[in-house]
Amino acid sequence: MFKRAALWHEGVMSANRLAGPSIWLDPQDSGLVWTIDQRRLPHEVRLAALRTAAEAAEAICTMVVRGAPLIGATAAYGLHLAAVRADDRALDRDLRGAAAMLVSTRPTAKDLEWTVARVMARAAEGTTPEDKRRRVLEAATRLVEASAEACRRIGEHGLPLLEAAAQRHPGQPVNVLTHCNAGRLACVDHGTATAPIYLAHARGIPVHVWVDETRPRNQGAALTAWELGQCRVPHTLVVDNAGGHLMQHGRVDLVLVGADRITRRGDAANKIGTYLKALAAFDNGIPFYVCAPESTFDPALADGVTEIPIEERDADEVTHVAGWGEGGPSRVRICPEGTRVANYGFDVTPARLITGIVTERGVARADEASLRALFPEWP
C-alpha cells in the first residue's frame, strides 16, 4: 500500500512546496488512487497507493488520511475502486458492501456518509454494470473536484475577515489561531480553515498563524506546521494550553477552525479542545469562525452536544507520543504503565460561541435561519 515518495517528490512537489491536491487518481491507471501517508509527516513524505475499497477504508481507519473533507474524498474514490474491482454480477452487492464499510470507518465526520450517499445515488441510476462504473467514477471525480472548489471558495469568503483585521493594525501581521489541521492535508486542496490564510498570504496580506499542537495525535504540530512551512506562511507552534493566554494578551486577532459535523442550529463538532478555544475567544471578544463545506453539515441534527456522535479512540494515543527519535520514527510512554485513559476525538462548540460559519456559499451566522438561507435545499 505504501511506497517512498521519491518520484512524487520530483513530480508533484517542486521547490519544497506542496502543490496540487492531497488525493488523486493515477493518470495512467484509473484503478489506482494516490494519497499522502499522513502518519509519517512531517518526518517523511510517503505516498500511499489505494487499489481497493478495503484499502481506502483501512487508510481512513488507520489515519493515513484524516480530515473531514479528505476522508469524504477517500470514500468517494473507495467506491470507485470497489466498482473497478467488482465482477459484473457482484457489482451492486460489492458497492453496497463497500459503502457500508467506508461509512463505518469513523463516526463523527458527516462528510463521509454525505459523499458515499451521493456516489451511491449516482450508481443507482446506472443501467448496465459498465454504465454504473462510469457513473461512480464520474460522481467520485466530480465530488472530489467540487470539494477542492468548495475550499477555494471558503478561502474567498473568509478573506475579508483577514483583510478587516489587517486594516485594524496596518503593517502588523494578522494573528490567526487554529486548532488541529483543517488545512490542505485535511481536504482535497486549500484546506477549510487554512483557505482564507493561504489566500491572504498569496494576496500579500501579512499573516501569522498560532498553531495548536493538538494532542493526542498532534496534527497541528505534525501537519499544520508542516504545510504552512511548505507554503512559507509564518507560524508559531504552541501547546494546546497556550491559546487562552495568547488571547488574554491581545496576541490573537481571529480564530479559524474546521469542523467534522455541524448541526442545522450551528453547533460544530471539531477536534477535541476546539470548544476550549471558542470559550477563550468569546471571553476575550475575539472572532471565532468555523470553516466548512456543505458536506460537513448535518441538517437532521439540532443540538450538537447531545446529538453528534463522538468517537472514542485507543488509549495508547494518550499514553504514548509518536514522533521522530534518534534514528527514525519512535514513540515514548509519558505516564505510568497501566494508567487508565479516556480518549475522545472531538468536542462540540455550541453555536452561541461561534461568530460565524464560512462556507463555499458565503458566511452565515451560527443559527438555523442564517444557515437555511445559505442552504435552502435542506429538508
Place this chain on the structure above:
Amino acid sequence: MFKRAALWHEGVMSANRLAGPSIWLDPQDSGLVWTIDQRRLPHEVRLAALRTAAEAAEAICTMVVRGAPLIGATAAYGLHLAAVRADDRALDRDLRGAAAMLVSTRPTAKDLEWTVARVMARAAEGTTPEDKRRRVLEAATRLVEASAEACRRIGEHGLPLLEAAAQRHPGQPVNVLTHCNAGRLACVDHGTATAPIYLAHARGIPVHVWVDETRPRNQGAALTAWELGQCRVPHTLVVDNAGGHLMQHGRVDLVLVGADRITRRGDAANKIGTYLKALAAFDNGIPFYVCAPESTFDPALADGVTEIPIEERDADEVTHVAGWGEGGPSRVRICPEGTRVANYGFDVTPARLITGIVTERGVARADEASLRALFPEWP
C-alpha cells in the same frame, strides 16, 4: 547530585506507596538535603542529594523539583546549605548571594521569594555566625514543616466540597478534574489541590480524578497519575483538550487546581491551560477552586493578567516530548525541524471565574475583601 533510589525505596517507600515528605534533611547529616528527581518520574524513582545552595538552585532551574510550595521549601533548605558551607567571615555575603540566586531561578511562583525573605529575616536576627546558622536551620525547618501542615489544613478545608458533591449523587464517585501536578510532589506533603482528594479518599468518600496531561512537560501524566496511583486513588488520564467535553457531559463535579501566585483580588497564576479549564467550568456551572497556602499570595499585586510575571521556557519542551522509549528515557520530535515555538509556562485565571480559594485558614471567595478577612496582616 543524583543516586539511584534503591535505599530510599526500601527505607521511605513501602508497599509501593509514597509516604512522607518529598524533601527532607538527611537524619545523619544536616548538611545534606534529599528530594526526588521528578524529571525521571514516573519511569524511575531516583533521589537527588543537595549539598550546596547552588545545587538547590540548579534543582529548581532544571525542574528536578517543581511546584510552588516545593520550590519554596527547596529554597529554604538551600539557604541552610549556604549557611552550613560558608566560612564564618563570608556567611552574610554567601547568604545574600544564595538568596539572590535562589529567588532568580524561576519568576512566577511567589512562594520562592516569600520563603527566602522569611529565612533571611531570621538570619538577620542572629548575633554570631553560629547563631545565624542555627536560626537559618530553625527557620527553614519550621517553614518546611509549616508548608506541609498548611497543605494538610487545605485538605480539611477542602474536604466539605467533596462531601457535598458526594451527597448530590450517593454511591457515585465524586469526579474531580485537576490540571498539572498540585500534589504531594509539588509540595512538602499532601499537595494543595490533591489534599482534599487524599483526605476524602482516606475517609472513604469515593473519588475519581480526571488527570490533565499538562503539556508541555506532562506533569499530570507523569507526576499526578503516578502519585495518585501510589496512593490508589482512582484516576483517568486525559489530554488537556478533553476537559471541556467532559464538563459538557456532566462528567466533572468539581475542579481543583493549585496556584503559583495569587493577587490580593484573587486572580491566580497557575500552569498554562488552567484558564481554559476555568472558562469551561464557568460555562457549565461547575465549581472551580484554587487551593494554595499563604506563601502563594502576593498582596502587592491586584490585576493578575497584567501584573504577574509569566515565565517563558525553552522551545524544545514544545518541539519534543520526553518519556520512556524502548530501552529507557527517550524523547521524540513532534514537528518539522526548525519550527518556531512560543512556550509560556503559566496563565492567569481571573478571579471572576474562580468559585473560591482554599487556604490553610479556610475558604475565601476570590475577591479582596474575602481574602483580607483571612489574611488581616496583609499590608
